[in-house]
Amino acid sequence: MRLRTMEISVGLFIMAGIAALFLLALEVSGLSLRPTEKTYKLYAEFNDVGGLRVRGKVSLAGVTIGRVSNIYLDGRSIKAVVEMDIDANVDYLSKDSIAVVSTAGLLGEKYINVSIGGDEDALEPGDFFDSTQSALNLEKLISDFATSKL
Amino acid sequence: MLDFLQRTGKKGLLSVASLGRAGLFLVRSLTGVPGWKGVPLFIKQLHSIGVLSLVIIIVSGLFIGMVLGLQGYNILVDYGSEQAIGQMIALTLVRELGPVVTALLFAGRAGSALTAEIGLMKATEQLSSLEMMGVDPLKQIVAPRLAAGFVAMPLLAMIFSVVGVWGGMMVGVDWLGVYEGSFWGNMQSAVDFQEDVLNGVVKSVVFGVVCTWIAVFQGYDSVPTSEGISAATTKTVVYSSLAVLGLDFILTAVMFGDF
Numbered sequence: 001m002r003l004r005t006m007e008i009s010v011g012l013f014i015m016a017g018i019a020a021l022f023l024l025a026l027e028v029s030g031l032s033l034r035p036t037e038k039t040y041k042l043y044a045e046f047n048d049v050g051g052l053r054v055r056g057k058v059s060l061a062g063v064t065i066g067r068v069s070n071i072y073l074d075g076r077s078i079k080a081v082v083e084m085d086i087d088a089n090v091d092y093l094s095k096d097s098i099a100v101v102s103t104a105g106l107l108g109e110k111y112i113n114v115s116i117g118g119d120e121d122a123l124e125p126g127d128f129f130d131s132t133q134s135a136l137n138l139e140k141l142i143s144d145f146a147t148s149k150l
Numbered sequence: 151m152l153d154f155l156q157r158t159g160k161k162g163l164l165s166v167a168s169l170g171r172a173g174l175f176l177v178r179s180l181t182g183v184p185g186w187k188g189v190p191l192f193i194k195q196l197h198s199i200g201v202l203s204l205v206i207i208i209v210s211g212l213f214i215g216m217v218l219g220l221q222g223y224n225i226l227v228d229y230g231s232e233q234a235i236g237q238m239i240a241l242t243l244v245r246e247l248g249p250v251v252t253a254l255l256f257a258g259r260a261g262s263a264l265t266a267e268i269g270l271m272k273a274t275e276q277l278s279s280l281e282m283m284g285v286d287p288l289k290q291i292v293a294p295r296l297a298a299g300f301v302a303m304p305l306l307a308m309i310f311s312v313v314g315v316w317g318g319m320m321v322g323v324d325w326l327g328v329y330e331g332s333f334w335g336n337m338q339s340a341v342d343f344q345e346d347v348l349n350g351v352v353k354s355v356v357f358g359v360v361c362t363w364i365a366v367f368q369g370y371d372s373v374p375t376s377e378g379i380s381a382a383t384t385k386t387v388v389y390s391s392l393a394v395l396g397l398d399f400i401l402t403a404v405m406f407g408d409f
Contacts, residue, residue: 003190006197013201017305020312024347028240028315030338055339064335104233104332109339 030055039066039085040125044099049080050110050135052101057111058084065090068112084112094119095127101135110135172367179288179296179366191294199260199295199362200302204309206259207252211243211310214251215317218242222318223326232322233332237340239318244341244350245406248311250398253357256303257390261365264295265386268369269379277370295366303358304351311350349405356397361390 049071058066066086074081086093096117103110123129222235268291271277277287315337322328341347365386372382 007193009201010193010196013196013204013302014305016204017308020305020308021347021351023312024244024308025343027334028244028311028337029341029343029347053339055342057335057339067339109234109336 038088040088040091041069042066042084042086042093042123042125042127042129044082044084044112044129044132045074045077045079046082046099046101046132046134047079048134048137049082049101050137051103052082052110052112052135056109058086058114059111060090060093060114060116065114082112091122093123095121095123096130097123098131098133099129100133103136168371171371172363175288175292175367175370176296176363179292188289188294191290192297195294195298196302199264199298200305203256203259203302203306206255207306207310208313210251210255211248211313212317214247215239215243215314215319216321218247218314219318219321219326223322223328232326232328233336235318235322235328236333236335236337239322240315240337240341241346243311243314243318244346246398246402248314249307249350249353249357250394252307252310252354253303253361253394254391256306256358257361257365257387257394260299260302261361261386261390262383264299264362264365265369265372265383266379268292268295268366269372269374269382272370272372273374273376273379275374292366292370296362299362299365300355300358303361304354307354307357308351352405353398353401356401357394360393360397364390364393 052068052071054068054071056068057064058068066084068082069085070083072081072083073079082099093114094117096119098115098117100113100115101110102113218239219235222238223232226232226234226238268277271291277291280287280290319330319333323330323333368382368386368389369379372378
């Protein structure tokens, strides 16, 4: 009997450890068990993504609708291309939507803010955003101001 | 002067010899894994090393997470970025404090007990009577304890991290009023599973091996008197703590350093 309770407690201990690993994976690091089937991809070209990172948020009206899945440089246009996984439920982004690289708070993380336009047609999977606005670069802004370009 | 040189040399040789004994000891007890017959022994050890350490691990994890929440909030609120508290708590716990503090507590709670137990077995000549009966004490006594330590330490470290994150959330979200969505959102976008969580697990595995090895070897190698056992227990805690902190720096430099 004594051995049985010990075995049960050890079993519970091992289960708790494995459950802890799952919690760390799913809740803390945001790893998703579901594959990417419920999202679709959109692309946007920016002159400057300054500080935007893979797995950064894509938000619409302050609500997260997707994540940045890849950022790379397009060799021909010399622009940064941002690949986004957008939630499949959000299929009503109009064709003239604007993607803006914004900052949460003064020093917060960079994310992509989508402002919706008025077009009837929605963006299809694999489409590019027509118009984008790059990250606000404080140093550039200050140097422009100092050389009185503004 | 010559006397001093002689003493230093003797000390150096002694420590090299004991390192060599420790290495041989590890290899011999690991190669002699008893197979299925050893499973009940292993479970018994896992109970006394792992399950009985749970309380101290959970309580310390909870309080460390809560302190991180409070301190982080007080620092970050000055910059108006208290939402970043989630990523701060999670990264600190998963990368560093989880494995390191768990290993230090583990050395104090389980390591010292292992040393004292095996040391007393040696002092009361239980180990030599086992040998007399034709049972290898390395297989019967040492191997199950080593294996249990290797398994228990990573599990404890993960439980510590989870409880710590929960404690931090309790203070940050429920008490200080950080918005829950950005708490988890910031955390999930900053913490990477392979980079952070798995590297933390690797750290805790390394610490588990080192702590258990030191503890069991110190007991096995102790002078079989009451002073000898007390000195061996002290050595276990001191050596384990130093080894954990030193190794942590090296592992961090290898895992997270940019060079």
